[in-house]
Amino acid sequence: AQTVTQSQPEMSVQEAETVTLSCTYDTSESDYYLFWYKQPPSRQMILVIRQEAYKQQNATENRFSVNFQKAAKSFSLKISDSQLGDAAMYFCAYGGATNKLIFGTGTLLAVQP
Amino acid sequence: KAGVTQTPRYLIKTRGQQVTLSCSPISGHRSVSWYQQTPGQGLQFLFEYFSETQRNKGNFPGRFSGRQFSNSRSEMNVSTLELGDSALYLCASSFGTSGGMETQYFGPGTRLLVL
Numbered sequence: 001a002q003t004v005t006q007s008q009p010e011m012s013v014q015e016a017e018t019v020t021l022s023c024t025y026d027t028s029e030s031d032y033y034l035f036w037y038k039q040p041p042s043r044q045m046i047l048v049i050r051q052e053a054y055k056q057q058n059a060t061e062n063r064f065s066v067n068f069q070k071a072a073k074s075f076s077l078k079i080s081d082s083q084l085g086d087a088a089m090y091f092c093a094y095g096g097a098t099n100k101l102i103f104g105t106g107t108l109l110a111v112q113p
Numbered sequence: 114k115a116g117v118t119q120t121p122r123y124l125i126k127t128r129g130q131q132v133t134l135s136c137s138p139i140s141g142h143r144s145v146s147w148y149q150q151t152p153g154q155g156l157q158f159l160f161e162y163f164s165e166t167q168r169n170k171g172n173f174p175g176r177f178s179g180r181q182f183s184n185s186r187s188e189m190n191v192s193t194l195e196l197g198d199s200a201l202y203l204c205a206s207s208f209g210t211s212g213g214m215e216t217q218y219f220g221p222g223t224r225l226l227v228l
Contacts, residue, residue, distance in 0.1 A: 033214045043201055045219035091156065095214030098169045099144055099207060103156035 002027045004094050006104035013082045014112050021077045021107045023092030033095040034075045040088040051075065087111040115140065117206050117220035125226045131192040134223045136204030138185050144209025145187035146217060147179060150201040162187050163209040199227045
């Protein structure tokens with residue numbers, strides 16, 4: 001069975017600084033997707049970034065980028081120039097052969113002004 | 114383009130009652146998935162519906178059921194409510210046509226409190 005592990009329950013970053021959130025996963029599938037979702041206090045789950053496993057190039061969306069290490073089964077999220085609005089719970093998620101997401105336990109990110 | 118909508122946003126029920134939650138997907142999306150989020154168990158997949166058929170199912174008891182209508186709107190029903198069913202129920206939609214994993218877009222959730 002596939003699993004997703006987020007080992008950092010909480011992180012803190014200063015406004016305008018860079019922070020990296022960690023995620024590791026386990027799977028025997030060769031074709032899969034990885035996602036980072038953000039859940040602010042409103043509880044709405046918002047897609048941050050997506051990575052296809054077959055792509056070697058790391059995905060980037062504006063200030064958000066990932067470091068995808070397929071052999072190590074690692075998928076970290078880097079947030080550059082952190083803003084107050086980035087404060088939220090961040091979930092790493094795995095999607096494989098079926099249209100079903102497996103989530104990690106989340107990392108609560110605080111942004112200090 | 115309107116996002117995923119869920120109704121109601123908040124519900125309070127008592128043990129033993131049943132509840133129905135509704136989800137309307139993004140226009141053009143035909144797959145609707147449901148997730149339960151609790152502090153203890155985190156985010157767990159309930160089921161996915163596509164073209165009015167349940168396509169994938171998570172590991173939940175039969176008290177949890179769902180259906181999908183021809184306009185892709187989906188309902189989720191929980192019968193004989195238990196205290197442990199108190200949770201945020203999230204609905205997500207995707208195109209559904211690939212048959213495999215797709216990017217899912219979430220609604221705002223329905224917060225259910227069982228007393």
